[in-house]
Amino acid sequence: MHRLILALLLFCAAPVLADEQDTLKRIAAQLEQHAVVRAEFTQTKQMAALKRPLVSSGRLVFSRRHGVLWQIEQPYRMTYVLGAERIVEIAADGTHRQRGLREVPGLAQVGRVFRALLGADTATLQENFAVTVTGDPADDGRWQIDLVPRSAQLAQFLRGLQLSGHAYAENIVIEETGGGRGTDRTQIRLVDSHAAAAPSPDELRLFELSGEPARP
Amino acid sequence: MKIARATPAMRWRARLWLLLAAVVALTCGWQFAAAGRSGHIPLQTNLLALLPPTERNPLAEEAITQLADAAGNRAIFLVGAAQAETAAGAARAFATALRAAGVFRQVVADIPPLDPQQIAGVYVQHRYSLLAAADRAALASGPVDLAGRLQRKLYAPFRFGLTVSPVDDPFGLTDAWLADLPLRNLKLEPENGLLVARTVDKTWVFVSAELPGSAYDGALQQAVGDAVAQAEQALATAYPGVELLCTGTVFYANAARQAAEREVNLIGAGSLAGMLLLLYFVFRSLRPLALGLLSVGFGIAAAVAVTVGVYGELHLITLVFGASLIGEAIDYAVQYFAAHLGAGKNWDAMAGLRRIAPALTVALVTSLLGYGALLLAPFPALAQIALFAFAGLFSAWLSVFLLLPSLLVAPSRRDPEVAVAVPQRFLRAWQVHMNRHRCLLLAGLLLVAAAPGWLQLSGNDDVRLLIAWPPSLVAQEEQIRALTGIGNGSQFFLIEGDTENAVLEREEHLSERLDEIVRRGGITGYQSVSSFVPSRVRQTENRRLWQARVFADAAGLRRLLAKSALRDDVADVQIAAFSASAGQFLHVDDWLQTPLAAPFRHLWLSSKTGGSGGFAGVVVPQGAIDVAQLAAAAADLPGVTLVDKAGSVSRLFRDYRRWGALWLTGAFTLVYGVLCVRYGPRQAAATLAPTVLAVALALGILGYLGTPLTLFNLMALMLVLGVGVNYAIFLREGAASDAKAAAATLAGVLLSAGTTLLSFGLLAFSSMPALAGFGLTLLIGVGIAVLMAPMVLSFSPRATT
Secondary structure, three states, X not given: OHHHHHXXXXXXXXXXXXXXXXXXXXHXXXXXXXXXXXXXXXXXXXXXXXXXXXXXXXXXXXXXXOEEEEEEEEOOXXXXXXXXXXXXXXXXXXXXXXXXXXXXXXXXXXXXXXXXXXXXXXXXXXHHEEEEEEEOHHHOOOEEEEEEEOOHHHHOOXXXXXXXXXXXXXXXEEEEEOOOOOEEEEEEEEEEEEEEOXXXXXXXXXXXXXXXXXXX | OOHHHOOHHHHHHHHHHHHHHHHHHHHHHHHHHHOOOOOOOOEEOOHHHHOOOOOOOHHHHHHHHHHHHHHHOEEEEEEEEOOHHHHHHHHHHHHHHHHHHOOOOEEEXXXXXOOHHHHXXXXXXXXXXXXXXXXXXXXXXXXXXXXXXXXXXXXXXXOOOOOOOOOOOOOOHHHHHHHHOOOOOOOOEEEOOXXXXXXXXXXXXXXXXXXXXXXXXXXXXXXXXXXXXXXXHHHHHHOOXXXXXXXXXXXXXXXXXXXXXXXXXXXXXXXXXXXXXXHHHHHOOHHHHHHHHHHHHHHHHHHHHHHHHHXXXXXXXXXXXXXXXXXXXXXXXHHHHHHHHHHHHHOOHHHHHHHHHHHHHHHHHHHHHHHHHHHHOOOHHHHHHHHHHHHHHHHHHHHHHHOHHHHOOXXXXXXXXXXXXXXXXXXXXXXXXXXXXXXXXXXXXXXXXXXXXXXXXXXXXXXXXXXXXXXXHHHHHHHHHHHHOOOOOOEEEEEEEOOHHHHHHHHHHHHHHHHHHHHHOOOOEEEOHHHOOOOHHHHHHHHHHHHHHHHOOHHHHHHHHHHOOEOOOHHHHHHHHHHHOOOOOOOHHHHHOOHHHHHHHHHEEOOHHHOOOOEEEEEEEEOOOOHHHHHHHHOOOOOEEEEEHHHHHXXXXXHHHHHHHHHHHHHHHHHHHHHHHHXXXXXXXXXXXXXXXXXXXXXXXXXXXXOOEOHHHHHHHHHHHHHHHHHHHHHHHHHOOOHHHHHHHHHHHHHHHHHHHHXXXXXXXXOOHHHHHHHHHHHHHHHHHHHHOOHHHHHOHHHHO
């Protein structure tokens, strides 16, 4: 997560602070070596339709090449694999449900943004969001990035994204339009982030369910 | 001085001609002015207008028109670049440039955001009558894990496209229905407000432009062509390396119009120039040139006036064909000039006319019979060509009778002996070497030589014969199809029923089979109204499943929802909404009123236009289409018809090509009858023989050339009959007087043939395969007919003495 957030910052800061661009580029280049990042997450969802927040927790694996593995462990077990071609849902009993990203309007874009967000795909994010950065990661201070959708299509699903952290990304806030019933706010807290060179064989097997790996 | 010697009767004739010419000129002027563009012929460039209605079912024709209109008045562009931002910027700049031209009604690059509320609205209201196919099967097969579905709905890390609030849809059943809607039949996806397709190395941005009028409006075609060319140039300057693809009926129609105008100029100018040269070469005087031009000009103008008067417009194929009619229309005048030349100092304008009158008239009648055969063809375009030829030839013939005598009173100053020296030598040689037996032998040998060619003849009935599309346009269209998945709309299913519901049910039966074809990879998908609005039976079944699997155990439902994080009132809201919706059905009209339905409106035909008061829907298959598989799918379904316009036209071509042989025989019999009246059965046969040989040899040569036989080749053979027999008639009539006159007549015949061959020969270079084949066949047929025409001399009673 560390690497990806810093890389995000690199991109985000570029239009804001030209002076910092070089520094951030160096940091990003240093972080490029890590192909895979793992973290523990706790997700808290708040919706107008809920009487209490929904809390779930589990593991997150991001592979630059393969996609995102989202494994919920509490309150029930469920794995989501977001790949280049499709989203696969794997229940605790092993049953698979999958949906091609191109079959549903908007889904491909949501998927791409989600991956771009976690993968610091600067081009995709820049295309899709207006970016504001506060704080200064270079001085080891706290930082925050606000992303607001540029396009009306994305704004149909998403009001905004917020990333904040210190040495690592610690907090992701996703504000979605709540299907016409107010705003849904999802907070993801990430702890114990660390990088790896490649996905484990088990992780790789899951990624393979979600389609061909993206072009490097 | 010469006119002073014209008799009063001749002067009256000339005045009548002037009056007629004035009427024709005024009519043409008025017609062109009425067309809105003075100086321009009202030209029809729509090729569908050429084709006859092929479907027995008028509703199918209506559906064809509706589908063509849905696609026809739109121009589609893809702007491609390696960088997505470059493509987006270039596409927006291109759209702005198109808009600035002010030609289009609307240019869309940025798609308006669809309000998800609006999309889901009508479906949320009717959600208890709707289920996705997979859910229907799951609910039908037994109890479903509602708790699991609830968890998935609530805890999913991201939204799967269009979703409904958990208050309205706690189990995600409505979400699944929405996700299953075939909204994405195209491969395009929305991205940053643009529709985008991606290939390995490029991002393509979709831009569409709507025309303010018909794609077949010539002025609009021109304006659109200019606007696109300008915008393309601006794009190339501002964004070098960006690729632009475009397609749309308007571009094809524009290309067809330009090609037709080019060909009219080429064929018209070519045959006119060649004709004048030939005339001058033979007569060495400018007078026949001027008179020939007057007579032909009158004929063509009258043909345009009559055709536009009857049809309201001229089809571009008629125009191109009309340009080649020049060579035939001059024949009558040429015969008169030949008589003038042959008479030498003894020329009497009226006596000369009287002498050639029977030949001219018989020739006109046989030509008209030849073109009359075209009238029998069910093609509006061919009927128009026939009418054009009727009017043009008759007027040119009339000119000879009315105008020419008063303008050609002075005897020819050219020595006829010198002028006809070449044809005379040919004629003498023929008479010396070719007696009856040798003629028969030659004919037999030629037939034997032609026979293997006949065996190599093959048919071709492809509808694309009518026109050759510019390859660059076709390539761009294919690329756009591949990138976007837009279908060609040529094949579709027509589903009819007495009620809206009957149509939907039949569509659902068809859909089951089409799903099977999709699974086998035969088609990539299909568009149908029933995938947006299920039939009443299916809605009832869906509601029954909702009742049985979700609402039957109300207490259990309350417990399940109370346990979840959802607000406590959700269970009550659900149960109340379910019972409130009892007896409500989603109707096609409800759906048609949603913005979601806008791109699919052509799939439903309004009930009033059906005639029978029934309803009809259209199911359009997508992707590469195997007609046989689709036909099998529709075979035993009542009310379902596979409509394949291109296929129907090809079948029609084939049927008429096969009947063509019979028609040709019929036309020969008819002409033989006319000849018998004048010459008696034996001599009529001799007169017709060169033409029969010409047709037989032309078929053989086409076979040797490997040119496939089409309906249009057969039509040309009808004209070989109409034109070819003229030469024999002229020659035999000329020979009836004296040897010098015969030579002059032969000179005239050769001249006629020369002009005819010139114009039809030029037609053979037309870019329209139908016209090119037509021209080639005529070139071969008429060429042989004129070479063999002296045969009549070998068989004429005088020749034997």
